[in-house]
Amino acid sequence: xxxxxxxxxxxxxxxxxxxxxERFSLLVSAMGQIPGFAPDRDxxxxxxxxxxxxxxxxxxxxxxxxLRMSDASMGVTNPGYVNREGxxxxxxxxSILLGASFNPKLARAGGRALALEARSRGFNVQLAGGINLAxxxxxxxxxxxxxxxxxxxxxMCSEQINGIQGEGVISTIKHYTLNCNEVNRxxxxxxxxxxxxxxxxxxxxxxxxxxxxxGSVMSGYNKINGAYASGNHHLLxxxxxxxxxxxxxxxxxxxxxxxxxxxxxGLDQESGLQLDRTMRGASPFVEPLREAYExxxxxxxxxxxxxxxxxxxxxxxGIDAWDPxxxxxxxxxxxxxxxxxxARQGIVLLRNDGTLPxxxxxxLAVIGGHAATGVPSGTGSATVxxxxxxxxxxxxxxxxxxxxxRKLFLLPSSPLAELRRLMPGTAIxxxxxxxxxxxxxxxxxxxxxxxxxxxVEGEGFDFPDLSLPWGQDAVIEAVADVNAATIVVLETxxxxxxxxxxxxxxxxxxxxxxxxxxxxxxxxxxxxxxPSGRLPVTxxxxxxxxxxPDLPGLGTPWGTPTTIHYNEGAEIGYxxxxxxxxxxxxxxxxxLGYTSFDYSDLTTITDGDTITAIFTVINTGERAGADVPxxxxxxxxxxxxxxxxxxxxxxxxxxxxxxxxxxxxxxxxSRYQGKAWRIESGIHRMxxxxxxxxxxxxxxxILPERTFGR
Numbered sequence: 269x270x271x272x273x274x275x276x277x278x279x280x281x282x283x284x285x286x287x288x289x290e291r292f293s294l295l296v297s298a299m300g301q302i303p304g305f306a307p308d309r310d311x312x313x314x315x316x317x318x319x320x321x322x323x324x325x326x327x328x329x330x331x332x333x334x335l336r337m338s339d340a341s342m343g344v345t346n347p348g349y350v351n352r353e354g355x356x357x358x359x360x361x362x363s364i365l366l367g368a369s370f371n372p373k374l375a376r377a378g379g380r381a382l383a384l385e386a387r388s389r390g391f392n393v394q395l396a397g398g399i400n401l402a403x404x405x406x407x408x409x410x411x412x413x414x415x416x417x418x419x420x421x422x423x424m425c426s427e428q429i430n431g432i433q434g435e436g437v438i439s440t441i442k443h444y445t446l447n448c449n450e451v452n453r454x455x456x457x458x459x460x461x462x463x464x465x466x467x468x469x470x471x472x473x474x475x476x477x478x479x480x481x482x483g484s485v486m487s488g489y490n491k492i493n494g495a496y497a498s499g500n501h502h503l504l505x506x507x508x509x510x511x512x513x514x515x516x517x518x519x520x521x522x523x524x525x526x527x528x529x530x531x532x533x534g535l536d537q538e539s540g541l542q543l544d545r546t547m548r549g550a551s552p553f554v555e556p557l558r559e560a561y562e563x564x565x566x567x568x569x570x571x572x573x574x575x576x577x578x579x580x581x582x583x584x585x586g587i588d589a590w591d592p593x594x595x596x597x598x599x600x601x602x603x604x605x606x607x608x609x610x611a612r613q614g615i616v617l618l619r620n621d622g623t624l625p626x627x628x629x630x631x632l633a634v635i636g637g638h639a640a641t642g643v644p645s646g647t648g649s650a651t652v653x654x655x656x657x658x659x660x661x662x663x664x665x666x667x668x669x670x671x672x673x674r675k676l677f678l679l680p681s682s683p684l685a686e687l688r689r690l691m692p693g694t695a696i697x698x699x700x701x702x703x704x705x706x707x708x709x710x711x712x713x714x715x716x717x718x719x720x721x722x723x724v725e726g727e728g729f730d731f732p733d734l735s736l737p738w739g740q741d742a743v744i745e746a747v748a749d750v751n752a753a754t755i756v757v758l759e760t761x762x763x764x765x766x767x768x769x770x771x772x773x774x775x776x777x778x779x780x781x782x783x784x785x786x787x788x789x790x791x792x793x794x795x796x797x798x799p800s801g802r803l804p805v806t807x808x809x810x811x812x813x814x815x816x817p818d819l820p821g822l823g824t825p826w827g828t829p830t831t832i833h834y835n836e837g838a839e840i841g842y843x844x845x846x847x848x849x850x851x852x853x854x855x856x857x858x859x860l861g862y863t864s865f866d867y868s869d870l871t872t873i874t875d876g877d878t879i880t881a882i883f884t885v886i887n888t889g890e891r892a893g894a895d896v897p898x899x900x901x902x903x904x905x906x907x908x909x910x911x912x913x914x915x916x917x918x919x920x921x922x923x924x925x926x927x928x929x930x931x932x933x934x935x936x937x938s939r940y941q942g943k944a945w946r947i948e949s950g951i952h953r954m955x956x957x958x959x960x961x962x963x964x965x966x967x968x969x970i971l972p973e974r975t976f977g978r
């Protein structure tokens with residue numbers, strides 16, 4: 269038997285030998301002791317067990333291990349230091365930066381490192397695989413996700429999951445689905461056309477699940493078209509399990525289970541039971557579920573199915589095969605190197621008039637952004653305690669239960685210190701950027717000025733606008749007024765407004781660059797690294813260009829029901845701009861470097877159901893660098909629409925050329941109609957470009973009508 273068949277057979281055999289008490293014990297996970305959320309140890313958790321997000325008891329007599337879960341999108345988390353005093357982990361860059369690398373191999377490498385660090389602590393389930401699409405640039409949690417495009421997100425996310433599960437650790441994929449805004453997320457109803465949903469957010473999940481087979485799918489907090497994600501029969505039973513044939517288990521997000529009937533609608537496991545009890549005053553799931561079972565309302569076969577799905581993932585990934593007596597040594601230096609390479613490849617040079625890289629600078633001003641201390645991280649459940657601990661933590665606070673977690677976390681990688689190390693012949697001075705006039709005094713007497721703009725974004729919050737907080741725009745403008753060579757480095761999890769763009773010489777988007785971020789930023793500025801990141805999200809000129817200039821629910825108290833109509837449907841990000849005809853500030857896929865590339869010989873081949881594009885890329889500049897050519901559909905039989913069909917990152921020396929072959933998923937040519945994918949017969953036009961807004965070559969293919977899938 270192959271591995272999947274063996275896992276199915278073993279799950280069936282073991283489940284038949286379980287008692288009902290053992291079955292029900294697998295259907296809930298208890299939170300670890302986290303101040304403000306679950307301060308007391310749940311009796312299910314053995315004394316002395318190192319804890320994190322969740323714990324589900326195992327069944328030792330049947331070889332079923334306990335499930336020990338940790339948040340994991342950017343490293344193994346340690347919320348509150350409870351039971352794990354001093355336990356730190358590699359703080360990898362934000363997922364949006366990883367998306368900007370357009371490098372699936374880096375995603376897999378990071379996933380492997382993350383899994384090894386999880387195993388070294390005994391965690392066998394990682395709550396990774398954040399794949400929600402960036403529908404709104406105000407969403408505080410976009411830094412945890414890869415992009416606004418379903419295909420790019422699916423490719424990157426699936427490789428991260430493959431890296432994790434390849435090391436014998438279960439990974440989730442989350443948050444299923446349309447968890448695209450944070451304000452009052454427990455009471456938010458995300459309304460969307462079902463067909464458009466299949467062509468966008470659900471397509472990202474579909475492709476990623478096909479490519480990686482994650483052990484678990486985590487549902488979101490929100491409703492979708494009136495039904496909560498954790499109890500959405502159409503999406504869980506209909507789409508995920510029946511149409512896609514998903515064989516793993518569905519776990520709720522922490523505190524997202526409202527009633528036992530969710531089990532009938534597709535939920536297999538309640539997560540964070542203490543949060544459910546806190547919000548609802550009593551256990552809403554397992555205890556009522558047991559009563560429903562005894563009364564015949566929960567069929568025996570459904571209970572067995574819930575358990576078998578959990579067991580199948582345990583056996584398919586192999587967490588039951590761990591040797592508890594073995595120790596796992598972690599190569600912290602190697603993992604730091606992965607974090608550094610991710611940051612190098614994910615930093616995006618948005619604008620440059622030739623000022624970068626910095627050369628021949630005698631005196632340099634570095635201003636703002638706590639650049640003397642470190643680099644910021646996003647906040648919430650994904651926040652990682654870095655190796656050596658934080659350089660600083662500044663409380664910010666806010667409304668709702670996540671307010672206590674809203675802090676400015678600075679990872680100990682100082683851009684100022686790294687610039688001084690890389691530019692020993694330059695006198696570099698620092699100003700904190702708290703006063704525009706004071707910052708201008710330093711900038712005026714320097715040859716160039718690097719100003720850092722930061723924003724604290726995180727779980728539980730959406731921003732009301734795209735501005736930089738704390739008067740940072742005024743600091744940048746004051747510096748640009750007195751220094752013609754002003755460079756801005758943005759460390760944010762989203763696009764921001766750039767009102768001073770025409771007054772500065774260069775802009776670098778560094779996102780939340782992780783524990784090696786200061787070094788990567790300095791290397792790009794100093795020219796030791798040729799920037800190659802590409803925007804995974806569109807930068808609008810302002811909120812007026814977005815589908816929702818006014819975001820419903822902003823400013824309402826915690827617990828206020830909110831409805832957001834995602835009327836843009838599948839036309840997210842760059843697709844929306846193609847539909848409206850408006851020009852963004854920076855398009856999806858945009859990114860500059862210190863060399864140049866050209867494309868030629870674009871040809872297309874259709875062979876049955878396979879569509880392949882082949883072309884040549886040549887480095888026409890004077891230094892080595894990486895390019896990310898991107899193929900887009902622009903028109904399908906007269907229907908003009910923009911879709912990323914494929915991409916590939918390749919490194920080339922000066923004068924070197926390379927041949928790229930992209931095999932296109934037919935769903936990207938299709939519309940979802942009548943419960944199936946449909947390609948219309950006729951001419952389909954494509955462009956090969958440097959971004960969604962910079963076409964270079966055109967091609968077309970004639971496709972026959974085809975209906976496929978479900």
